Amino acid sequence: MSLLEVKDLRKWFPVRRGVLIERTVDYVKAVNDVSFDIAEGETLGLVGESGSGKSTTGYSVLQLLRPTSGSVKFMGKELTELGPKALREVRRDLQIVFQDPYSSLNPRMTVGTTVEEPLVVHGIGTRRSREARVRELLETVGFNPDFTNRYPHEFSGGQRQRIGIARALALNPRLIVCDEPVSALDVSIQAQILNLLKDLQKDLGLAYLFVAHDLAVVRAVSDRIAVMNKGEIVELGDANQVYNHPQQDYTKALLAAVPVPDPRRMRERKRERRKLAHAVAEGF
Amino acid sequence: MALLEVENLKTYFTSRRGDVHAVDGVSFAVERGKTLGIVGESGCGKSVTALSIMGLLAQNARIVGGHVRFDGRDLTKLSERELEDVRGRQIAMIFQDPMTSLNPTLTIGLQMTETMRRHLDMSKQDARRRAIELLEEVRIPNARQRLEDYPHRYSGGMRQRVMIAIALSCNPKLLIADEPTTALDVTVQAGILDLLDDLRVEHQMSMIIITHDMGVVAESADDIAVMYAGQIVEHTNAEELFDHPEHPYTEALLGALPQLEDESGREGRLTAIPGRPPDLVGLPDACRFAPRCPYANRNDGCAAHNPELREIRPGHLVRSAHPASERMTTAVTA
Numbered sequence: 001m002s003l004l005e006v007k008d009l010r011k012w013f014p015v016r017r018g019v020l021i022e023r024t025v026d027y028v029k030a031v032n033d034v035s036f037d038i039a040e041g042e043t044l045g046l047v048g049e050s051g052s053g054k055s056t057t058g059y060s061v062l063q064l065l066r067p068t069s070g071s072v073k074f075m076g077k078e079l080t081e082l083g084p085k086a087l088r089e090v091r092r093d094l095q096i097v098f099q100d101p102y103s104s105l106n107p108r109m110t111v112g113t114t115v116e117e118p119l120v121v122h123g124i125g126t127r128r129s130r131e132a133r134v135r136e137l138l139e140t141v142g143f144n145p146d147f148t149n150r151y152p153h154e155f156s157g158g159q160r161q162r163i164g165i166a167r168a169l170a171l172n173p174r175l176i177v178c179d180e181p182v183s184a185l186d187v188s189i190q191a192q193i194l195n196l197l198k199d200l201q202k203d204l205g206l207a208y209l210f211v212a213h214d215l216a217v218v219r220a221v222s223d224r225i226a227v228m229n230k231g232e233i234v235e236l237g238d239a240n241q242v243y244n245h246p247q248q249d250y251t252k253a254l255l256a257a258v259p260v261p262d263p264r265r266m267r268e269r270k271r272e273r274r275k276l277a278h279a280v281a282e283g284f
Numbered sequence: 285m286a287l288l289e290v291e292n293l294k295t296y297f298t299s300r301r302g303d304v305h306a307v308d309g310v311s312f313a314v315e316r317g318k319t320l321g322i323v324g325e326s327g328c329g330k331s332v333t334a335l336s337i338m339g340l341l342a343q344n345a346r347i348v349g350g351h352v353r354f355d356g357r358d359l360t361k362l363s364e365r366e367l368e369d370v371r372g373r374q375i376a377m378i379f380q381d382p383m384t385s386l387n388p389t390l391t392i393g394l395q396m397t398e399t400m401r402r403h404l405d406m407s408k409q410d411a412r413r414r415a416i417e418l419l420e421e422v423r424i425p426n427a428r429q430r431l432e433d434y435p436h437r438y439s440g441g442m443r444q445r446v447m448i449a450i451a452l453s454c455n456p457k458l459l460i461a462d463e464p465t466t467a468l469d470v471t472v473q474a475g476i477l478d479l480l481d482d483l484r485v486e487h488q489m490s491m492i493i494i495t496h497d498m499g500v501v502a503e504s505a506d507d508i509a510v511m512y513a514g515q516i517v518e519h520t521n522a523e524e525l526f527d528h529p530e531h532p533y534t535e536a537l538l539g540a541l542p543q544l545e546d547e548s549g550r551e552g553r554l555t556a557i558p559g560r561p562p563d564l565v566g567l568p569d570a571c572r573f574a575p576r577c578p579y580a581n582r583n584d585g586c587a588a589h590n591p592e593l594r595e596i597r598p599g600h601l602v603r604s605a606h607p608a609s610e611r612m613t614t615a616v617t618a
Binding site (some may be wrong): 043088186189190198199215221243264 | 325326469470471473474477478496497498499502503513521523526536537538539540541542543544545547548549550552553554555556558560574
């Protein structure tokens with residue numbers, strides 16, 4: 001059995017018109033009939049451009065946004081039917097790492113309190129045991145545990161993302177939804193965080209739903225990849241299969257658009273993408 | 285003679301802790317009709333270099349040394365009024381964020397004609413006619429109608445096209461593009477880069493592309509300068525740079541970049557660069573990359589003086605005591 005099973009997931013946002021008497025005139029179909037699953041210890045990369053619905057899918061899996069319809073089964077439980085209390089229990093096993101380490105940490109909370117908070121919320125351990133656990137977590141993510149009394153603004157983007165990851169790990173989750181975890185970081189720091197996520201996966205047996213717009217980043221972490229466009233998954237398969245033999249024109253166009261650090265290959269790729277211009281909204 | 289020659293440019297910011305050496309002795313030339321790529325991570329000084337050329341520095345920044353020669357004139361010596369005639373008319377610039385570069389309360393048409401009327405002394409009708417031509421040139425459909433629209437009716441990619449059209453309106457000799465595609469989706473980015481390249485040829489312009497993305501410079505630049513901590517650490521033509529990177533930082537950046545065509549996927553590891561760039565206040569006289577460099581820390585003077593930029597091969601400049609080609613030979617002799 002899969003760890004996570006998503007079936008026919010829909011998230012439609014109503015478009016309302018009218019003053020006083022509002023009525024729904026249309027829907028924005030942000031996520032439309034999306035299905036996928038994730039096995040224990042596996043990484044599924046969810047890739048797409050802005051507005052493709054990839055982040056909305058991530059949030060709907062977590063029930064941070066309640067889906068319009070469809071099913072999200074996690075460890076055998078149907079999450080769409082659970083109330084807030086039962087969901088809180090589920091979130092021990094299902095966590096998230098956010099995109100922007102500058103705005104996702106509370107600026108008034110010290111590093112220690114930030115990482116400790118999930119343990120407090122779930123009533124785990126004594127104050128002393130939690131303190132030890134926080135140090136251990138920070139060490140795991142490569143953050144100096146002596147800095148627990150400092151505040152987030154004192155740290156760079158990469159260090160902050162480590163704090164966010166430590167917090168996500170606090171409850172020993174089985175699946176982490178990573179929503180663009182490295183897109184705000186410089187290349188050299190991005191590599192540190194990607195390596196960290198890979199190491200944690202190996203050591204702790206985590207599964208990831210890795211949501212990102214950067215196709216090269218997604219390939220570097222994923223076993224399987226789902227390509228989203230306009231709210232739907234247009235292609236899903238083994239990472240090498242999708243990248244080496246894309247089936248859909250949209251996937252081909254997306255891949256051809258990525259600049260590669262090789263001036264000679266670039267010329268070939270430019271020709272390739274002129275042929276695929278029809279498959280993308282704006283055209284090349 | 286090159287169109288633009290920057291020589292030993294130094295731009296410092298004043299801060300409570302002392303002078304921040306944002307640009308610290310940068311020299312390069314941009315040939316006519318060529319594109320120079322300046323690549324580096326945040327805080328390396330690439331944008332401040334561009335703003336120094338344009339004379340658009342913030343209040344707390346100043347050029348403390350060096351020259352910026354454009355078409356034979358030293359821009360650092362010009363008055364604000366003289367600079368205004370150079371800006372927009374001879375050197376144009378486009379910025380990273382097309383969402384905030386346009387005034388949301390004015391129509392696209394008004395914002396486009398403003399520059400032309402200021403610099404080219406055009407009548408309202410002529411400027412309008414030219415604006416339509418320009419929108420067509422940057423491939424915006426229904427140009428005539430779209431002139432009346434406000435910026436919020438344009439997507440990110442379309443807004444950047446408008447910015448490019450405004451930049452081109454006075455036929456500049458040099459276009460500086462500061463992270464022109466960073467805020468855009470890859471497919472839109474590809475369209476903008478292709479457009480810039482076509483326009484550069486048609487208008488016989490020179491271009492400077494500033495970016496953090498090695499892929500973007502590989503795609504669009506003839507020559508590439510890699511910046512680190514306020515200085516150029518490597519400078520050569522694009523193919524040479526990617527075929528034979530010399531500086532340990534350039535090598536590390538390329539190693540840190542996930543590759544689209546890398547099949548190792550989850551099993552592979554990226555070559556992370558440990559640590560982070562130095563504080564630009566009160567820098568010691570030492571190699572600025574030494575604390576993160578895998579080859580430093582022997583008794584090699586890396587901690588005692590900052591190496592000069594030297595020509596390791598014809599046309600290939602590098603600032604390091606341990607460039608790749610010399611490492612290999614020393615390894616063999618040892």
